[in-house]
Amino acid sequence: MKRILSILFLLPGLISCALGQDPKRTAYADLITKETSFQHLSKLASTEFQGRGTGQIGGKMAADYIAEHFKSYGLKAPVAGSFFQPLALEKTSFQVSKFELAGKTFSNGKDFYIQGAGKGAVNASEIIFIGYGISDAKFNELEQQDITGKVVLVLNEGEPQSADGNYILTGTKEASNYVKNRNYRLQQLMAKKPALILAASTQVPLLLTRMSDRITAGRYGLASKGATPAVANVTTPVANISPAMADLILAKGKTSIQKFTAAVTKTGKPQSGTIKTKLSTEFGEVKEALHDPNVLGLLEGTDLKDEVVVISGHYDHDGINSKGEIFFGADDNGSGTTAVLELARSFAEAKKAGKGPRRSILFIAFAAEEKGLLGSQYYAENPIFPLANTVTCLNVDMIGRIDNKHLTGNHNYIHVIGSDKLSSELYEINRQANADYTHMELDYMYDDPKDNMRIYYRSDQYNFAKHGIPVTFYFSGLHPHYHTTEDTVDKINFEMMVKREKLVFHVAWEVANRDKKLVVDSNKQ
Secondary structure, three states, X not given: OHHHHHHHHHXXXXXXXXXXXXXXXXXXXXXXXXHHHHHHHHHHOOOOOHHHEOOOHHHHHHHHHHHHHHHHHOOEOOEOOEOEEEOOEEEEEEEEEEEEEOOEEOOEOOOEEEEOOOEEEEEEEEEEEOOOOOOOOOOOOOOOOOOOOOEEEEEOOOOOEOOOOOEOOOOOOOOOHXXXXXXXXXXXXXXXXXXXXXXXXXXXXXHHHHHHHHHHOOEEEEOOOOOOOOOOOOOOOEEEEOHHHHHHHHHOOOOOHHHHHHHHHHHOOOXXXXXXXXXXXXXXXXXXXXXXXXXXXXXXXXXXXXXXXXXXXXXXXXXXXXXXOEEOOHHHHHHHHHHHHHHHHHHHHXXXXXXXXXXXXXXXXXXXXXXXXXHHHHHXXXXXXXXXXXXXXXXXXXXXXXXXXXXXXXXXXXEEEOOOOOOHHHHHHHHHHHHHHHOOEEEOHHHOOOXXXXXXXXXXXXXXXXXXXXXXXXXXXXXXXXOOOOOOXXXXXXXXXXXXXXXXXXXXXXXXXXXXXXXXXOOOO
């Protein structure tokens, strides 16, 4: 009896869902399957494609793969007869051709890493050790001697403590800005205009291990705009070194980091000094032009074909490093690229059967998202179709996993981000499409303007939103394998991935076929 009553209670909801469904639309959504999604993703996130790195062979292979499938679906090549919109990219890397210290040779990216700009060389026979590099009435190391044009060694973490465990600068257990703001110490030092800063920290070996050669890979920008500096207002090169390298220098002065900190704690006074040892280095910025393309395929609409719905996802990831480690990027963003391909095929089949959309749909696989949303920035600044005629951008970036928030709870969810930022109608279309067809929890946590992750601003849809175009960003959330070599196909939840793809399909179908363009009636942060 209890089961019968439960079924009776469920029936109104089930009938309501069935009445809300359009069988024609459902038939084409159901062309998106676990099997076809797996075929694409297992290729895109394969060893063969080498992590689809910007400027790497794997990225080119991915672009070719997408274009070939767009062509096979019968999509039009909208970039003057091509599926490719090449980006004018510029990679700027800071390379070190020589670094000899205390009679030993060290390698940038392996033993240390340098941040800087321009080109230069430094040859010194002495290094000034300035301890914590503090300029304060209670503990002033920077005024002990003139460091202009000199090589200085600084401990880029911590600050002086007294024997009772209190910090000397604050007189309490509360640290000062030298600890709270990790750039404060270096900013103070740069104002003194040394030739080179050797900044020692226990974090350096950890970063070198975790980041590998990505830490020295350089920065990327659109060539027309110039590459954006990785560190603002850098006037002095900073060589980030390990405590072991610092102790190699300090040993020449018959001390060490441990002896230095013990002496500070005992005396409460600076322990700066000049150390006689040789340093010789040559370094400089190297610029390289890259031309990774956005990949575009157009499905032309009918009576409203001049209006365009964009369905997008970036195809690039972190590629392969010098050790041969592949960052497969199955979820980020092989899953979103797969969604673009699956939706393109489904809508193309609908058009072949005479059920094509009223508005045109532009499918875009963006390049260089991982380098700063550069592919979508380039498209927004050089649109193939007028932005004034672009109705919405539905962007898919990471839809294949279960995130940390939902791992022990409901797996039947999707983060829907930004749908109400500009258009209340787009928000409602997402909600209704899910209610009628996909029945997931729509998680809006990242719409909170106080979200410290600022996820809304971190994928390609934002370059459309900046121009007042309503957007939605579909996202399954962060997980422990994000941007690691462990983001692989075997961890993808294909059942949920397909559900999420179908939600995007139903939203796109509705927006592409409604009588009026989406209203733009808000501008939320």
